[in-house]
Amino acid sequence: MNNIEAILEKEGYFACTTVGLSMYPMLRNRKDTVVIYSVNRCLKKYDVLLYRRGNDYVLHRVIKVLENGYLIRGDNCFYNELVLDNQVIGILGLFYRNKKKIKISDWRYVCYYKCWCFIHPIGVIFIRIRTKIGCMIRYVSNKI
Template sequence: MRKSTFEEEIARNGFLLYRNVGDSMLPLIRQGKDLLLIARKPEGRLRKYDVPLYRRDSGQYVLHRILKVRENDYVICGDNRWRRETGITDRHIIGVLTAVIRDGQKLPVTDKRYQLYVHLWCDLLYLRAAVLWCRDLPGRIKRKLCQ
């Protein structure tokens, strides 16, 4: 039996419900614990703070947050990352996060608690980036020394 792709699931059902792999969206999304509800991509452009599920040209699926909407692409970054990604266009986007289900409780992206988290987390990006950069510094030094 062939597994279906995320694109096929969304086309068939109008949504995708799955558990993520990776830690790039911590602390909001915990790997293998939280369920994610991804809806079909809306018409038109996405907005700042939306969390699209997109497929990179390499074929890798990624779920990260939009930090800036530009004329031809988006500036995107994971909540647990400090490096921003550019060059993601509407053609890459498959769907958009509509809710996180944690411990059986549904947290829609329209919830006031979610909105507060998003603004605090994203509006303090430069402070968060400095903390994450410092956190990752020992690993970068170790990799340089082991080359």
């Protein structure tokens, strides 16, 4: 059993800073802190779950509940993945952004994920274009 799973089993929750861009814009790389809880209920659409992919831990959103698992996707990803029930380690309970506590029951968070999932393909394309433009601006600024 890995440390995260051991902590979840002992304490019931685990907190850490996120690494990666797959859940952007909700979670920012190395800036936001998530609190993961042991799963004590049936997962449902829009829940954010922690699961193991090989040696890595991944935090992605449930897009569809299946008979023996979940179809999931990161907020900043185009592709869905199948995660089986036995791969699920925990569920996102809350997160901290700029030291502000955001509960998953907060109405602003609920609006975010419902809107984001609705506009997902357009939103991801917009973020990637904005990122490319920012990179080009920084490149040109460094050349001047």
